[in-house]
Amino acid sequence: MILSDPARLSLCRHMVNEAITTSDLARRANMTRPQVSRHLAKLRSAGLLTSERSGRNVYHRVDVNHLMHIGVELLRVIVR
Numbered sequence: 001m002i003l004s005d006p007a008r009l010s011l012c013r014h015m016v017n018e019a020i021t022t023s024d025l026a027r028r029a030n031m032t033r034p035q036v037s038r039h040l041a042k043l044r045s046a047g048l049l050t051s052e053r054s055g056r057n058v059y060h061r062v063d064v065n066h067l068m069h070i071g072v073e074l075l076r077v078i079v080r
Helices: 006-015 022-029 033-045 064-079
Strands: 049-054 057-062
Touching (some): 006 022, 022 057, 033 049
C-alpha cells in the first residue's frame, strides 16, 4: 500500500491539517526536496493529494475525502 512507507506516512501527517510547500515539507521531514518530490508524485498518482499553485509555490494537501473513501472501501473488503 502507498502509505506503508514510513516517509510517505510522515509527509501525509504534515499535510493533513494544512497545505504546505515541497520545501517546507523537506525541512519538517528532514529530507531533501528531490526525495519529497518523489514521494509526492507517488501520493498524487494514488489520488491522495491535492496541489494548488500560488505564484511560484505549489501547496500540497492530503485529500481527506479520498483517503476516507479508501478506508471505507478497504473495511468493506476485509469484512466480506
